Structures are given as structure tokens and as C-alpha cells.
Amino acid sequence: MIKLEKIVSHFNTKIFIYFLVVATMVYTLAFTFLHNIRSDGYILGDWLVNYQDGGFKRRGLSGSFFFLLQDITGLKLNVLVYSFQVVIISLFFYYYFKLIQYKETTLLYLSLLLSSVGFVGLFNCVDYVGKKEFIIFLLFTVFIYLIDHERLTRKREWIFCIALFVATLFHEVTLFFIPYFLIALYLKTKKIEPVRYLKYILAVFVPAVLLMLFGGEINEGQSLSILKDRGVIFTKGIFFWHINERQYISAHFNEYKWYFLSLGISIFHLVFYLKYLKQRKILSILLTGAFLFTLPLFYLAIDWGRWMYIHMIFVIILFTLFLKKTDSAYASETIVINKKFYITLLIIVFSLIYRVEMSGRGFTFEGFLYRTCIAPLELLNKML
Numbered sequence: 409m410i411k412l413e414k415i416v417s418h419f420n421t422k423i424f425i426y427f428l429v430v431a432t433m434v435y436t437l438a439f440t441f442l443h444n445i446r447s448d449g450y451i452l453g454d455w456l457v458n459y460q461d462g463g464f465k466r467r468g469l470s471g472s473f474f475f476l477l478q479d480i481t482g483l484k485l486n487v488l489v490y491s492f493q494v495v496i497i498s499l500f501f502y503y504y505f506k507l508i509q510y511k512e513t514t515l516l517y518l519s520l521l522l523s524s525v526g527f528v529g530l531f532n533c534v535d536y537v538g539k540k541e542f543i544i545f546l547l548f549t550v551f552i553y554l555i556d557h558e559r560l561t562r563k564r565e566w567i568f569c570i571a572l573f574v575a576t577l578f579h580e581v582t583l584f585f586i587p588y589f590l591i592a593l594y595l596k597t598k599k600i601e602p603v604r605y606l607k608y609i610l611a612v613f614v615p616a617v618l619l620m621l622f623g624g625e626i627n628e629g630q631s632l633s634i635l636k637d638r639g640v641i642f643t644k645g646i647f648f649w650h651i652n653e654r655q656y657i658s659a660h661f662n663e664y665k666w667y668f669l670s671l672g673i674s675i676f677h678l679v680f681y682l683k684y685l686k687q688r689k690i691l692s693i694l695l696t697g698a699f700l701f702t703l704p705l706f707y708l709a710i711d712w713g714r715w716m717y718i719h720m721i722f723v724i725i726l727f728t729l730f731l732k733k734t735d736s737a738y739a740s741e742t743i744v745i746n747k748k749f750y751i752t753l754l755i756i757v758f759s760l761i762y763r764v765e766m767s768g769r770g771f772t773f774e775g776f777l778y779r780t781c782i783a784p785l786e787l788l789n790k791m792l
Contacts, residue, residue, distance in 0.1 A: 440538035449645015462628025511731035540579040587698040667770030
């Protein structure tokens with residue numbers, strides 16, 4: 409016991425989180441580069457959905473934006489998309505660093521980042537990288553930063569509403585996670601402001617309704633030829649996607665049912681975390697509402713692990729509001745050996761053991777520890 413106390417007394421969660429932030433950013437940028445250089449039809453392809461093929465459609469603004477940049481600069485689409493991704497992803501991690509820099513972090517908060525659907529989720533599934541949700545991650549992180557530092561002026565609030573409108577045209581998933589912005593406002597002001605909330609709601613609902621009423625298909629028949637003329641050739645990916653996703657989930661339910669186990673583990677994790685927050689009752693209700701608001705995503709699309717991952721990232725960012733402010737960039741709560749410590753440690757270890765796939769298998773014992781300690785040895789054994 410004395411040795412354990414001595415070890416944990418020297419453990420600084422803030423330094424570990426800094427390391428994890430840098431490692432996750434480098435990993436994300438590296439694998440995003442590999443997906444783009446190989447012209448991945450799901451990662452790169454999603455950014456190149458465009459209005460040139462059939463007009464207005466969901467996600468199409470990004471492709472038309474990059475087409476315009478290519479016409480102006482003459483650069484390859486892969487380069488333009490990756491450059492944009494680098495900026496978005498780097499800014500997200502930068503502002504997250506700024507969020508926690510002068511906060512006292514805890515082992516329990518670190519456990520959220522190490523959740524299988526937290527930052528570690530990126531290491532467990534390379535298909536998470538380079539997705540458009542990094543746009544809303546960035547928006548929410550900057551939003552929380554401004555709120556936390558009392559800098560969300562009326563002008564900046566309108567700018568955010570415009571940014572959310574545009575983000576919805578980049579990817580309609582923005583609509584389903586708008587409750588987190590409203591939750592953040594409520595937690596900061598401690599009062600309900602319907603008129604203020606309406607701005608944010610309309611910012612995502614108006615483009616979503618327009619897309620639903622007037623939007624065309626992702627591929628109206630000419631996308632592949634248009635992209636080929638612009639130097640990108642896809643052989644698989646979003647432009648070839650013609651699967652009935654509800655039927656797919658039903659046909660593969662033996663794999664999908666394991667998502668309920670992963671979801672249960674994540675719920676237990678958050679309930680345990682909320683136990684140590686003063687506003688746990690109201691926050692429990694608000695977070696439950698935010699999750700229920702995204703249920704249509706689980707019904708309409710197969711990426712169940714992805715939706716869980718996005719939820720956890722939003723929670724990780726939101727919960728920085730509850731960390732104690734400090735003058736030190738290395739402030740870390742002193743770890744005490746008690747029941748809370750052992751349960752938190754158990755959660756961390758188990759989180760590193762299991763894996764949640766973006767779509768498909770909802771729970772496997774092929775988590776971070778397997779991928780870093782066992783898989784390389786198995787590969788080496790096959791090579792010898």
C-alpha cells in the first residue's frame with residue numbers, strides 16, 4: 409500500500425493528458441494523411457461530395473468549396489482537403505489544450521479521455537480519423553473556451569450561429585449535437601433562455617429542412633467522372649454506397665447488439681463521474697436528453713460506434729467547465745488511495761482492453777492494449 413501511494417503521489421494527470429493530446433493529434437493527422445494519399449473513398453470521398461453533380465445536396469458544400477480552391481490554386485484535391493483537415497484538427501487540439509491549461513485535472517477526468525469511445529477511440533479505429541465531425545468538435549471547443557473565459561459576446565454568438573449553419577451544410581450530423589451548445593449555455597448562466605436558444609436551433613434546423621426538402625442524392629450519377637477529371641479516382645466509398653442501412657443493422661444484429669454492452673459501460677462511467685459533481689441531477693437529465701435527441705442517427709445510419717464516440721468527445725469538452733481553475737499549467741489533483749481511486753483505475757484498465765468499432769462489432773477485446781501489446785507480437789510471429 410505504501411509503495412502504491414508513493415507511486416501515485418508522483419503521477420501528474422495534467423502532464424499525462426498533455427502527452428495524450430499531442431499523441432492523439434499526431435496519430436490523427438498521420439492516418440488522415442494516409443487515407444487522403446490513398447484516395448480513400450470514405451474519408452476523402454466524404455469531403456468531396458459536391459453540388460456540381462445534380463445540385464443542392466447534403467454534405468455537398470465541402471466538395472464545391474474545394475473545387476473552387478482547386479480552380480484558383482491549381483493544387484490537387486488531396487492536398488487541399490488535407491491542408492484544411494490539418495487546420496481544423498490542429499485548432500481543435502490547440503483549443504482543447506487551452507481549455508485545460510489552467511485547470512486542475514483529476515484521474516477521474518483522465519479516465520474519460522481513456523474511454524474506448526474517448527480519445528483512445530481514435531487509436532482503436534483508424535476509420536475515426538479525418539471525419540467532418542472535427543468541424544463541430546472545433547466549434548464546440550472554441551464555444552466552451554469563450555464561455556469559460558466570459559468572452560462570448562453577442563457578435564461572437566451570431567458568428568457561431570452562422571458557423572453552425574455552414575457546418576450543417578458540410579455534414580448534417582451537426583443538427584443532432586446542437587443540444588450540447590444549449591446545455592453549455594444553461595450551465596454557465598444558470599437560467600433558461602428560450603429566445604437565445606432559438607438562434608442556435610434555427611441555425612441547424614433551417615439548413616437541415618432545406619436539405620430534406622430540396623436535397624439530392626450524394627451521387628446523382630456524375631460525381632465519379634467529375635472527380636476523375638479533377639484528378640481523383642475512387643473505386644469504393646461514399647459514392648458507391650447504396651445499402652439500406654436499417655436492413656443492414658437488422659441483418660447484422662448479432663454484431664450490433666454488443667453496442668448495448670459498450671453503451672452500458674459508458675453510461676456507468678458517466679454516472680460514476682457525475683456522482684462527484686454538484687450539479688449531477690440536472691446534468692444527468694440534460695445529458696440523457698442530448699443522447700435521446702440523437703436516437704434517429706442510430707435508427708437511420710450504421711455508424712453506432714461513431715455516434716457514441718462523438719457523444720463522449722462532447723462530454724469531455726463540456727466537463728472542462730467543472731474542473732477547478734488554477735494559476736499553474738501543471739496543476740493536478742493529488743490522488744488518494746480509496747474506493748474512488750480503485751473504481752476509476754478499474755474503469756481505465758477495462759477501457760483500454762475493449763474496443764468499439766465505428767460500425768459492425770459493438771464490443772471486442774481488441775482494444776488499445778491488444779493493438780499495442782499483443783497484435784504486434786502476433787504479426788512478428790507470423791513473419792518469423
